[in-house]
Amino acid sequence: MSRLRAAVIGLGSMGANHARVLAEMDGVELVAVADLDAARVAKATAGRGAAGYTDTRKLLHGTKLDFASVVVPTGLHEAVALAVIEAGAHVLVEKPIAATMQAAQRVARAAAAAGRLLTVGHIERFNPAVRELKRRLEAGQGGRVLQLRARRVGPFPHRIRDVGVIHDLGPHDIDIMRYLLDDEVERVFAEARSHIATGNEDLFAGMLRFRGGALGLLEINWLTPTKERTLSVLCEKGMFVADYAGQKLTFYENHDAVAREGALASVSEGMVVQYPIANREPLRSELEAFRDAILSGGPPRVTAHDGMAALAVAEALVASANSGMPVNVPNVEDFE
Numbered sequence: 001m002s003r004l005r006a007a008v009i010g011l012g013s014m015g016a017n018h019a020r021v022l023a024e025m026d027g028v029e030l031v032a033v034a035d036l037d038a039a040r041v042a043k044a045t046a047g048r049g050a051a052g053y054t055d056t057r058k059l060l061h062g063t064k065l066d067f068a069s070v071v072v073p074t075g076l077h078e079a080v081a082l083a084v085i086e087a088g089a090h091v092l093v094e095k096p097i098a099a100t101m102q103a104a105q106r107v108a109r110a111a112a113a114a115g116r117l118l119t120v121g122h123i124e125r126f127n128p129a130v131r132e133l134k135r136r137l138e139a140g141q142g143g144r145v146l147q148l149r150a151r152r153v154g155p156f157p158h159r160i161r162d163v164g165v166i167h168d169l170g171p172h173d174i175d176i177m178r179y180l181l182d183d184e185v186e187r188v189f190a191e192a193r194s195h196i197a198t199g200n201e202d203l204f205a206g207m208l209r210f211r212g213g214a215l216g217l218l219e220i221n222w223l224t225p226t227k228e229r230t231l232s233v234l235c236e237k238g239m240f241v242a243d244y245a246g247q248k249l250t251f252y253e254n255h256d257a258v259a260r261e262g263a264l265a266s267v268s269e270g271m272v273v274q275y276p277i278a279n280r281e282p283l284r285s286e287l288e289a290f291r292d293a294i295l296s297g298g299p300p301r302v303t304a305h306d307g308m309a310a311l312a313v314a315e316a317l318v319a320s321a322n323s324g325m326p327v328n329v330p331n332v333e334d335f336e
């Protein structure tokens with residue numbers, strides 16, 4: 001069978017990885033790449049068969065494509081994703097789906113109207129530690145989930161100028177919390193500060209209340225000298241701790257609850273188990289999943305709805321931080 005013809009638009013720190021993975025992927029041919037920066041184009045095409053462009057419109061006019069990765073800065077996701085859809089290709093747009101819910105709505109509607117698949121780069125869905133965690137939660141190992149806490153902190157990335165840390169990093173953990181709970185966020189409260197003068201927030205603490213009652217805590221910033229990406233999931237029968245970056249998963253048993261078959265009468269320390277996880281690059285799994293969705297006619301594993309749901313929560317968090325008040329999250333269905 002012929003290979004899917006793919007392109008990558010935007011070849012910065014993330015786009016270069018899309019190009020590398022797609023160039024090596026079975027069933028896919030990386031036929032073209034584009035970036036405003038000619039040096040990045042030259043680097044991405046070196047030793048590969050892909051054509052290089054410094055003008056995305058020329059790429060889209062001159063190339064027959066099955067799909068494209070859109071890896072430009074967030075403020076340009078809408079315009080570039082719309083151009084890809086207009087050119088007749090399926091599209092993977094990096095997270096967040098777009099800079100605003102209105103922009104996300106325009107992209108999602110355009111993809112649906114054109115009959116093209118749209119997925120969003122919520123890459124942690126494809127992290128082997130998260131997949132193992134999801135499997136264990138679904139098997140009932142922890143019992144009911146009471147609280148999820150994500151910590152995503154590290155140094156300021158000077159290249160990100162168009163959005164604040166909530167829009168840039170928040171969608172990862174918001175998406176994973178929704179996915180693990182299979183539930184939507186009802187209400188949020190947040191505080192945020194801007195210490196490095198970009199005009200956008202770089203220090204953020206947020207609380208989420210899910211419809212089913214679980215709590216979410218987000219600590220996200222660009223001001224921490226060491227990089228940490230962790231998620232702890234507190235359940236009736238114990239606590240899971242996932243290290244996204246290290247692809248590790250540990251369970252701290254609540255001995256009392258396990259001894260009483262889940263009744264949460266008291267809490268005591270029990271066994272600690274670190275599960276063996278076969279490490280794999282999440283981007284490779286994400287792009288393979290999109291390839292397979294295209295071949296099977298979809299839907300993609302991460303849908304436009306997922307992208308919009310994460311963005312709606314991010315927007316509510318920013319609104320809460322600005323107003324100092326709790327904010328209800330709108331129904332994503334109202335935007336679809």
Ligand SMILES: NC(=O)c1ccc[n+]([C@@H]2O[C@H](COP(=O)([O-])OP(=O)(O)OC[C@H]3O[C@@H](n4cnc5c(N)ncnc54)[C@H](O)[C@@H]3O)[C@@H](O)[C@H]2O)c1
Binds near residue numbers: 015
């Ligand atoms: N999923 C993840 O884990 C992850 C990680 C990093 C970044 N991202 C996302 O990827 C996107 C890019 O982030 P980055 O860190 O790679 O940024 P970056 O600044 O390193 O790269 C952006 C690239 O886009 C190019 N560009 C700008 N305008 C363009 C245009 N009109 N046409 C073609 N190219 C254009 C720039 O020249 C630059 O090379 C952002 O949306 C970001 O949120 C996702």
